[in-house]
Amino acid sequence: MKKIEAVVRPGKVDAVCKSLHKAGHPGLMLTDISGHGAQKGMTKVLRGRTYNVEFVTKTKIDLIVKDEDVDKIVKAIRDVAVTGEVGDGKIFISTIDDAIRVRTGEKGDNAL
Secondary structure: OEEEEEEEOHHHHHHHHHHHHHOOOOOOEEEEEEEOOOOOOEEEEEOOEEEEEOOEEEEEEEEEEOHHHHHHHHHHHHHHHOOOOOOOOEEEEEEOOOOEOOOOOOEHHHHO
């Protein structure tokens, strides 16, 4: 099993969710986050004044998937989240040792 953490623009969340559902993976967890990458925030102009915004708002999407589904899920996320501009986000993939469904006690892939 793998954990996929996708950090995307908030405006792309609906498209990502629809794409994941279409790819056969409707279950996910969403978290509103803020932070910055290498660009260290951004500059915005509001009513003629320039403001430095150090932390940019993003949404983190967490999914636990079977090993064989990783490439399909990453493609489903990236295809709709990309704009080609700085700040599109990141996708992180890590290994999950086990999963347990609380209601039934099922373990491993069966718990997904």
